[in-house]
Amino acid sequence: LTVDGKSYSFPVLEGSEHEKAFDISALRDQTGYVTLDRGYKNTGATQSAITFLDGEEGILRYRGYSIEDLASKASFLEVAYLLIYGELPTANQYETFSNGIRRHTLVNEDMRKIFDGFPVSAHPMCVLASLVSAMSAFYPDSYEGNKNPDLHIVRLLAKLPTLATWSYKRALGHPINYPKNQLDYIPNFLHMMFALPVEDYKVDPVVAEALNVLLILHADHEQNCSTSTVRLVGSSQANLYSSISAGISALWGPLHGGANQEVIEMLEDIKADGGDVGKYIDMAKNAKTTGFRLFGFGHRVYKNFDPRAKIIKKAADDVLAKLGVNDPVLEIAKGLEEAALNDPYFVQRKLYPNVDFYSGIIYRALGIPTNMFTVMFAIGRLPGWIAQWKEMREQKEPIGRPRQIYTGATLREFVPL
Numbered sequence: 001l002t003v004d005g006k007s008y009s010f011p012v013l014e015g016s017e018h019e020k021a022f023d024i025s026a027l028r029d030q031t032g033y034v035t036l037d038r039g040y041k042n043t044g045a046t047q048s049a050i051t052f053l054d055g056e057e058g059i060l061r062y063r064g065y066s067i068e069d070l071a072s073k074a075s076f077l078e079v080a081y082l083l084i085y086g087e088l089p090t091a092n093q094y095e096t097f098s099n100g101i102r103r104h105t106l107v108n109e110d111m112r113k114i115f116d117g118f119p120v121s122a123h124p125m126c127v128l129a130s131l132v133s134a135m136s137a138f139y140p141d142s143y144e145g146n147k148n149p150d151l152h153i154v155r156l157l158a159k160l161p162t163l164a165t166w167s168y169k170r171a172l173g174h175p176i177n178y179p180k181n182q183l184d185y186i187p188n189f190l191h192m193m194f195a196l197p198v199e200d201y202k203v204d205p206v207v208a209e210a211l212n213v214l215l216i217l218h219a220d221h222e223q224n225c226s227t228s229t230v231r232l233v234g235s236s237q238a239n240l241y242s243s244i245s246a247g248i249s250a251l252w253g254p255l256h257g258g259a260n261q262e263v264i265e266m267l268e269d270i271k272a273d274g275g276d277v278g279k280y281i282d283m284a285k286n287a288k289t290t291g292f293r294l295f296g297f298g299h300r301v302y303k304n305f306d307p308r309a310k311i312i313k314k315a316a317d318d319v320l321a322k323l324g325v326n327d328p329v330l331e332i333a334k335g336l337e338e339a340a341l342n343d344p345y346f347v348q349r350k351l352y353p354n355v356d357f358y359s360g361i362i363y364r365a366l367g368i369p370t371n372m373f374t375v376m377f378a379i380g381r382l383p384g385w386i387a388q389w390k391e392m393r394e395q396k397e398p399i400g401r402p403r404q405i406y407t408g409a410t411l412r413e414f415v416p417l
């Protein structure tokens with residue numbers, strides 16, 4: 001802080017000793033007195049050229065391209081290339097990139113031994129984080145001098161869906177499906193998830209398109225919890241696999257990637273209670289007394305609407321219509337949405353359904369189990385994490401070291417027992 005030409009270069013927390021020492025209350029409502037504290041360099045805002053987000057206007061762009069355009073016209077791998085390398089690929093670049101991914105979908109059989117050590121009941125997210133971390137051991141050139149970064153990027157993009165489907169198959173007691181590399185990225189994932197080994201699996205184009213949209217919408221969201229984790233871990237020069245594994249762990253938390261799971265669990269609770277949508281809308285309006293929170297509505301960043309939600313809603317409608325799904329939980333979701341959008345309480349507070357509200361509905365309709373929802377988020381977010389990790393390394397950002405403000409005891413004298 002600079003006050004009347006005098007500089008105070010330390011943070012001031014409300015109620016802290018610093019605040020007591022320097023009366024800053026008079027400055028609270030003034031602006032223009034704040035100067036950069038260099039001590040904040042590792043915890044302050046990150047410069048990034050990847051994703052533009054305006055929470056007031058509800059705008060989301062990857063490398064300058066609107067999310068609406070990309071979701072309706074591009075493939076997930078084109079968007080991955082765009083995020084990671086900064087430009088949309090030419091036809092030749094796309095062929096090299098996507099063929100590279102096709103060639104690397106198989107996972108070393110020794111990784112299966114690690115996988116087999118997990119309890120069958122293990123949550124797929126801890127299995128995924130562990131196996132991605134284990135990839136360092138199989139590709140030591142990723143940490144010995146960070147060699148071949150582009151090859152590791154391709155490897156990870158190729159293998160994550162394979163690893164993701166392992167834990168799903170195992171929980172069912174099914175043998176795993178090896179990738180079929182004549183298939184494109186999303187059909188190959190659906191084949192590994194759902195095909196019986198003897199079946200010639202036909203992927204429904206509406207389903208593949210809905211997943212393409214979902215993955216694109218989740219591909220990056222600037223500095224959220226998992227992304228800044230990837231950057232922070234990578235800032236110590238930790239390799240790609242370790243950094244992404246840390247991001248997967250961060251995403252696993254219910255406040256971040258687990259939100260769509262909470263939506264579905266809430267819908268299940270409403271169903272078990274008789275499915276009275278109006279009752280729960282009233283409870284949400286009286287949250288202070290009822291304690292009921294409507295999951296999947298509103299967003300920490302978006303003050304208006306989550307631009308991803310509009311796009312995903314259409315995908316949800318298309319998928320439900322195409323599959324002719326008749327699931328009471330989905331009917332409750334639609335009922336909640338309709339009631340909220342027509343209720344001045346929600347409209348005035350701009351409490352619209354967000355991306356997490358619809359994504360769970362689509363996954364559920366596709367038969368993807370609830371504990372795989374966050375895994376789907378991780379597959380979608382992978383290109384963003386990679387892009388952020390790569391950018392952070394290329395910008396030669398210093399090692400992260402969040403600043404601490406000490407709030408503990410002052411000097412105490414040790415008295416032996």
Ligand code: MLT
Nearest residue numbers: 220221224225256300301
């Ligand atoms: C995301 O897509 O990462 C979530 O909306 C969380 C966030 O932006 O904080």
